[in-house]
Amino acid sequence: VTPYTPGEQPQRRDIIKLNTNENPYPPAPGVLALLKNMDGNLFRKYPDPDATVLVSAIAEFYGVDKNQIFCGVGSDDVLGMSFLTFFNGSKPVLFPDITYSFYDVWAGLFGIPFETPALDSGFHIRKEDYFRENGGIVIANPNAPTGVAMPLSDIREIAEKNRESVIIIDEAYVDFGGETALPLVSEFKNLLVVRTFSKSRSMAGMRIGFAIGDENLISALKRVKYSYNSYTLNMPSILLGAESVKDRKYFEETVGKIVKTRERVKHELREMGFVFGDSMTNFLFVKKPGTDAGKLFRALKDAGIYVRYFDKPVLRDYLRITIGTDEEMNRLLDFFRHAFSGGV
Amino acid sequence: VTPYTPGEQPQRRDIIKLNTNENPYPPAPGVLALLKNMDGNLFRKYPDPDATVLVSAIAEFYGVDKNQIFCGVGSDDVLGMSFLTFFNGSKPVLFPDITYSFYDVWAGLFGIPFETPALDSGFHIRKEDYFRENGGIVIANPNAPTGVAMPLSDIREIAEKNRESVIIIDEAYVDFGGETALPLVSEFKNLLVVRTFSKSRSMAGMRIGFAIGDENLISALKRVKYSYNSYTLNMPSILLGAESVKDRKYFEETVGKIVKTRERVKHELREMGFVFGDSMTNFLFVKKPGTDAGKLFRALKDAGIYVRYFDKPVLRDYLRITIGTDEEMNRLLDFFRHAFSGGV
Numbered sequence: 001v002t003p004y005t006p007g008e009q010p011q012r013r014d015i016i017k018l019n020t021n022e023n024p025y026p027p028a029p030g031v032l033a034l035l036k037n038m039d040g041n042l043f044r045k046y047p048d049p050d051a052t053v054l055v056s057a058i059a060e061f062y063g064v065d066k067n068q069i070f071c072g073v074g075s076d077d078v079l080g081m082s083f084l085t086f087f088n089g090s091k092p093v094l095f096p097d098i099t100y101s102f103y104d105v106w107a108g109l110f111g112i113p114f115e116t117p118a119l120d121s122g123f124h125i126r127k128e129d130y131f132r133e134n135g136g137i138v139i140a141n142p143n144a145p146t147g148v149a150m151p152l153s154d155i156r157e158i159a160e161k162n163r164e165s166v167i168i169i170d171e172a173y174v175d176f177g178g179e180t181a182l183p184l185v186s187e188f189k190n191l192l193v194v195r196t197f198s199k200s201r202s203m204a205g206m207r208i209g210f211a212i213g214d215e216n217l218i219s220a221l222k223r224v225k226y227s228y229n230s231y232t233l234n235m236p237s238i239l240l241g242a243e244s245v246k247d248r249k250y251f252e253e254t255v256g257k258i259v260k261t262r263e264r265v266k267h268e269l270r271e272m273g274f275v276f277g278d279s280m281t282n283f284l285f286v287k288k289p290g291t292d293a294g295k296l297f298r299a300l301k302d303a304g305i306y307v308r309y310f311d312k313p314v315l316r317d318y319l320r321i322t323i324g325t326d327e328e329m330n331r332l333l334d335f336f337r338h339a340f341s342g343g344v
Numbered sequence: 345v346t347p348y349t350p351g352e353q354p355q356r357r358d359i360i361k362l363n364t365n366e367n368p369y370p371p372a373p374g375v376l377a378l379l380k381n382m383d384g385n386l387f388r389k390y391p392d393p394d395a396t397v398l399v400s401a402i403a404e405f406y407g408v409d410k411n412q413i414f415c416g417v418g419s420d421d422v423l424g425m426s427f428l429t430f431f432n433g434s435k436p437v438l439f440p441d442i443t444y445s446f447y448d449v450w451a452g453l454f455g456i457p458f459e460t461p462a463l464d465s466g467f468h469i470r471k472e473d474y475f476r477e478n479g480g481i482v483i484a485n486p487n488a489p490t491g492v493a494m495p496l497s498d499i500r501e502i503a504e505k506n507r508e509s510v511i512i513i514d515e516a517y518v519d520f521g522g523e524t525a526l527p528l529v530s531e532f533k534n535l536l537v538v539r540t541f542s543k544s545r546s547m548a549g550m551r552i553g554f555a556i557g558d559e560n561l562i563s564a565l566k567r568v569k570y571s572y573n574s575y576t577l578n579m580p581s582i583l584l585g586a587e588s589v590k591d592r593k594y595f596e597e598t599v600g601k602i603v604k605t606r607e608r609v610k611h612e613l614r615e616m617g618f619v620f621g622d623s624m625t626n627f628l629f630v631k632k633p634g635t636d637a638g639k640l641f642r643a644l645k646d647a648g649i650y651v652r653y654f655d656k657p658v659l660r661d662y663l664r665i666t667i668g669t670d671e672e673m674n675r676l677l678d679f680f681r682h683a684f685s686g687g688v
């Protein structure tokens with residue numbers, strides 16, 4: 001098994017960190033207040049294995065039943081456990097050739113056969129590639145690292161043509177402008193929507209992810225979870241996660257700010273000659289024809305601006321740039337202006 | 345797969361909770377102080393995937409190298425991942441018939457063949473049962489739920505006779521009086537010692553466990569971890585866990601108090617006619633000949649005193665009772681005195 005390589009976590013504080021799609025804004029004020037008042041004496045006891053207060057808060061936010069929700073240690077835990085739970089046949093699981101690069105790692109870890117239909121030249125997922133026999137389907141929507149979103153009507157068509165296998169829609173970035181597949185969950189009992197607190201909720205450091213689906217899918221996940229680790233989410237994650245979900249206003253404001261910054265940066269990068277798809281996420285996946293992306297990546301790093309670079313076929317012409325604050329993005333844009341006027 | 349059944353986590357505050365081997369004392373004062381000063385703004389970023397500050401603190405405490413340490417979400421995560429990493433041959437993994445009841449669950453989850461040699465009538469592990477071909481060995485020392493410890497010389501003999509397979513010594517309870525196998529780790533490159541913060545460090549609610557072994561074993565575990573979830577320990581676990589390890593004095597004091605209470609309770613229970621092995625843990629596994637343990641379990645529960653009862657052959661004559669504070673144990677002893685004088 002070749003492990004997944006996460007983005008760097010530099011310890012220097014002066015770095016502009018646009019490399020792991022973290023949210024530039026802090027968690028909701030209620031989260032910070034609860035942290036200050038948290039009773040550490042309680043840590044001597046095990047946490048609630050069902051994470052009830054967190055599950056209840058999520059159920060209320062999304063208007064679903066509590067037994068339609070499964071929580072894990074980040075969406076990676078939820079996705080990894082879903083691979084282990086649902087993908088154990090001999091037919092190949094399908095996911096795009098360019099997508100979240102953990103999918104093939106989990107398949108490798110658990111010995112799951114898989115095939116990876118190619119994106120089209122505009123980085124779109126071709127729905128027709130998923131209209132054939134398979135052992136499961138995984139679609140990141142919007143997709144990573146491209147940022148390109150798939151319309152809900154395409155997801156619906158894929159679901160209609162695949163009643164027999166489990167379909168996972170990884171919506172890590174959906175809050176920034178994609179169309180969620182949550183409305184399909186009651187109709188398609190085999191469709192699981194996976195979400196994370198790491199991006200739109202500014203809580204990557206707390207490791208919280210969840211899945212919403214039919215209660216039969218959720219109870220299958222729970223059986224596997226309780227066969228691996230009874231207590232996965234620790235007390236602070238459960239309590240602070242629930243508090244985060246309660247503040248819809250802050251959540252919407254924060255997401256709104258990031259979307260606004262993103263659209264401005266898109267405009268400015270286009271003016272500079274960058275080319276990219278219409279990202280619906282908190283990152284952009286950009287190339288500048290005639291520019292060596294690897295060189296640009298290293299020059300940015302030397303200047304204290306970390307972005308993500310994938311040294312792989314197709315991807316190696318691109319940089320993946322997280323949307324930070326306006327100030328951070330201005331520093332990035334200034335760097336580019338300077339570089340392209342002959343400064344690098 | 346039949347999941348493991350954890351002990352109940354009642355929400356009522358007035359319960360005397362002696363059912364999940366939690367520590368009755370709070371985490372170290374430094375942990376509580378750091379919690380109050382923790383900067384929740386940092387939660388927007390991913391945690392350090394290597395949990396460096398925690399690993400460094402553990403390395404210093406035990407005098408081992410940092411690359412000899414693997415951390416996980418409780419020792420369950422560390423053990424489960426060890427099963428997945430090391431036990432994938434066709435030969436059976438060996439562990440006792442009466443032991444931590446998660447071992448056969450993990451074996452079932454990952455399709456690992458296993459055999460379970462029987463304890464002797466005094467609940468001792470018979471070392472000779474492990475002198476034969478196998479795909480791995482798992483020994484909880486002291487054992488659960490019996491509390492009985494195995495001498496280090498027996499562990500050494502098992503290690504000497506098994507150079508080819510990975511030997512896991514699960515030392516969840518060793519701080520309360522067992523002999524650790526840590527001195528064997530440098531000599532036996534195939535021996536892994538697994539520990540938890542949930543018992544002797546009063547941090548069950550934080551979910552921290554770790555393994556110490558040869559760096560090749562540790563790097564194999566890391567490869568699997570990074571193929572499942574890059575970021576398992578969240579920021580509070582890493583920071584508060586490290587803080588806990590730094591306070592050796594509080595740790596030793598707390599453990600000392602529990603051992604003292606345990607020895608007193610042993611004496612009093614013996615006087616009442618209870619029979620049990622010489623527990624070296626923070627719990628006792630007791631029976632009272634002529635008394636229905638299941639009935640006693642339910643009567644205790646009705647009185648607000650939760651202990652653990654396993655309704656299985658051999659075990660169903662016993663209660664597993666966690667050592668709480670002196671006050672809590674007095675309430676338990678009073679209940680027994682009352683019950684056995686005809687009160688129940």
